Amino acid sequence: MKLFLRTVLALIIMAQMTSCDSKELKVEVLETSASGNKLSTILVGAHNKKQGSIQIKPEEKFQTITGFGGSFTEASAHLLNQLGAANRKKIIEAYFGPNGARYSLTRTHMNSCDFALSNYSYAPVIDDLELEHFSIEEDKEDLIPMIKEALSVSEDGFKLLSSPWTAPPWMKDNKDWRGGKLLPENYGTWAKFFSKYVDAYKAEGIDIWGFTVENEPLGNDNNWESMHYTPEEMTRFVENHLGPRLEADGKGHIKILGYDQNREHLNEWVDVMYASEETSKYYAGTAIHWYASTFEVFPEALQYAHQKAPNKHLIQSEACVDAEVPKWQDDHWYWSKEATDWGWDWAPEKDKHLHPKYVPVYRYAGDIIGCLNNWVDGWIDWNMVLDRQGGPNWFKNWCVAPVIVDPQADEVYFTPLYHTLAHFSKYIRPNAIRIGWENNSTDLKVTAAKNPDGTIAVVLLNQQDSKIDFELILGEKSQYITISEHAIQTIVIPPIETN
Structure with missing residues (x-):
């Protein structure tokens, strides 16, 4: 009897343990x-x-997730070329390798931007309307090798979104790198420029997944490369020129994202972009930036954009700690409420409340979480690598990147921002829901x-x-x-x- 009772008791305990384990x-x-x-x-x-x-x-x-990542700029690529082979490899592996952040969605600039070494265009010859002298030679020393090296270590590959800051000055009404508008008579040539860019990069073994039509079409106070559009002008260009050109050239699969600036004006842009079947036909979605506030995600605007076009992409295409010189080997600063942005000094008085001091890690993590919870399907950081000054940048528009380097000393600093981004990019993969x-x-x-x-x-x-x-x-x-x-x-x- 005692043996029987002990057996029953043992079975009960095992059942309870199994029950606990199953929970x-x-x-x-x-x-x-x-x-x-x-x-x-x-x-x-x-x-x-x-x-x-x-x-x-x-x-x-x-929503279905498109991906997470950062941007290839001439500044970042130039810095990698100055590092020793071991550190260069370490950074590429950290961003794209199977044990790294596994970036899946990236961006680059078409023609120069502020994070280039100088102003340049792939079509420098004035009035070259047929683009007979089109060349991406400028990108072959720094930018293209960096992209190729990333592709070589990425097991799953990644999507590449390309953005122009400006057309060549000769195509514009003010004949300047900064500000001005694309002359209507050059809309066709500018659309052809996009198509030739795709072919040129394809010849280098790099596929272009998509374009934004224009980086920051509302301008940047004419500080660095820019070109202005109203929502109506951009939509006319896409509807009548860019979309049809890519389609006619067998590139209709390439995504076209409109807008590409801060979220506080998002409503008025999507109203025009998606006003009708004709206006929205060639738009694959909308791109946005975060610089309107250091804490506000603008959920109402994101929700509005999604409801306006629920089957279109909504991609955060640029974000960074701007107007700051990076702190070197100082993790504490990135967790401290000491960062300020452009608006701390320069925002109009009515917008000052949107630009208080902030914690860089919280701004990144909070924004990505907020974006995902409000239908954003892709999130792209700005420069992957900058130096201790926050450049190189021909305009001296210093910013912070997740990885900071000292090329003279051949040293690398992975800031807490790198690990923050990896929490998303490494573990939430393309086509996740x-x-x-x-x-x-x-x-x-x-x-x-x-x-x-x-x-x-x-x-x-x-x-x-x-x-x-x-x-x-x-x-x-x-x-x-x-x-x-x-x-x-x-x-x-x-x-x-x-x-």
Whole structure:
């Protein structure tokens, strides 16, 4: 009898243990924090207290993710060429390699921009209306080798979005690199320019995934390369020239994104772009920047743009810590509320409240989470690499990049911004679907996506001065997790747990 009772008791205990195990959600947790974690693996385990819960809802499906990444500029490529081979390789691998951030969506400039070494165009010969002298020779020393090297280490490849800052001055009404408008009689030549660019890059083994029609069509106060459009002018150019030219040349698959400037004017642009079937035919979507505010995501504008064209792309095409000289080997600064942007000094008085001091890591992570939760499907950082001055930049428009280098000393500094971006790019892959969640903690910012391989990635941001214990719930399973104070976490749930 005693043997029988012991056997029954053992079976009950095993059943309870099995039951408990079956309720445990298996996860991998990666954390970057002000205290020093850098995509570090965090151990999880049951505990009795919790300050909140996050329930993941895979059945609620939103936009398909295009990708995350940064931009190839002549400035970045030039700096890589000055580094030793080991550090150059280290940076390329960190951005594109299988163990790195695995960037999947990138951008570059067509003709020069402020982060070039000088003003240049692929069509420098005045009145070359047939573009007989078109040449991308300027890009072959720095820019193209960097893109090719990235392609060589990227296992999944990446999409490349190209943007002009200006047409050659001879095509414009003011004959200047800065400001002015494209002359209507040159619309056809400028459209042909885009097509020839695609062919020239294709000959180098580089495919162009898409274009934005014009970087910052509202201008930049004529500080560096720019060209102005109204929404109506840009749409006429796309509808009657650029779209038909690419289509006629067998390049109709290349995406055309309109606008490409700050979100506070987004509504008026999408109203014109998507006014009718004819105006919207060649637009694949809209591109946006973040410089209108250091904290405001403009969710209403993003929601409006999505509702206006729910089947079109909405891609954040440029963002950076601007108007700052980078802090070298000083992680603390990137977690401190000391950064200022252009608007701190120069914004009109009515907009000053949009430009307070901010924490760079929080601005990046918060903006990406906010964008994803409001239908943005792609997010691209600006320069991948800059020097300790925040250049090179011919206008001296200094900015910060996730990777800072000192070419004279052949030294590299991976700032916390690099790890912040990797929390998204490495774990939320192209063609992932953003999914639903319910968060009862007001202290955590959250987003989640289900990848094509079945994994779920949940990204959290804790801006509080204390750690937060919470329960992550998926179906009938859950896991207790602690996120450090001042930290970002990516929680990866394997496919077996998501079924």
